[in-house]
Amino acid sequence: MKRLIARALRRLGWLRYDLLISPVAQHPGKNAVPPGELWLVIDTGVKKWACMSCPGGCGVQIALSLNPDRRPRWSVETDFWGRPTVSPSIHQHRACSCHFWVKKGVIEWCR
Template identity: 30%
Template structure:
C-alpha cells in the first residue's frame, strides 16, 4: 500500500483539462485515486507560484546514499534536493528533501508492487525520475528530476524547458521517429524501446516531431501520447 502521504496519480479524466509540462504526473497527498495511464496535473497554477519570473528554479539533485531501510535516510538529508535510495534487492523508495526548502522529507515509491510508482533512470549522465512529483498538500511543490537537476516549477507551467534543455539529441530524435507507430504510445512506452533514454527526453523529441509535421499528439485523455504521421 502507498505511504501515509498518499502517493497517487492524477487523472485527466478527473481534471479540468489544464496542460501539465510533460506526460505523467503523480500527486503526493491526493485524496482521489485514478487510472494508471499517462496523466496531467489538474491545475498548473497550484505549483510553486513564488518562483521568480514564473519559470522554474533549478537546483541540484544529489543521491547521498543507498540504505536498506527508510529509518536510515534522514541522517543524510541536509539540503533541499538531497536524496537517499532505499534499496532492498532493488530500489524501493526515494526519500527526498523537498526542493522548495520547506524541510519536508518526501517518500517517493519506486516499487510498483506497492501501488502507483515512479521510475528511476540511472546513467552516466545522471539520475532522472519519471513522472514528475506534485504535492497537493502543504507547500504544493511541483517538480521534475532530470539528470541530477530538479526543475521546480512556478506559474509558467508550459513546455519552455523542452526547447531550452541543451543536449545533443539528433540521434535520439531519429530513433524516436523510428519507434513511433500508428497506434498512440506513451513516452514511457517509447523510452522503454530505446536503450539509455528517459521519458523526459523522449517527450521533448516527440513534441519537436509534432512541430515538424512528422508526428501527432493525442488530445483529451490521450494528451501526452504520440503516433507517427
C-alpha cells in the same frame, strides 16, 4: 571517488545537478534527508523508495514508492555521475505544494 569528482566538476561549471543519489539500506523514517541528496533505499538488490527533502524549502520529507505493484509509483534511473532522473513528475501536496521533475539531477519546476 566519483562523487568527489562530480562535486569538483560542478564547482568548475562543467557538470550541472541539484541532486545526487545516495544508496541506503533503510528508509530514513523521520530523519531528515540532507538537501542535495536523493536517498535510494535498496533492500536485497531491489529499489524500494526514493526519499528527499522538498526542494521548495518547506522542510517536508518526500518518500516516493518504487514498487511496481503499487500506485502511485515512480522510477529512478541513475547516470554515470550519480545524478537521478525520476519519472513521472513529483507533486508534493503538503506545505508548499511544489510540482517538479528531476532530470539528470536537475530540478525542473512545473508551471
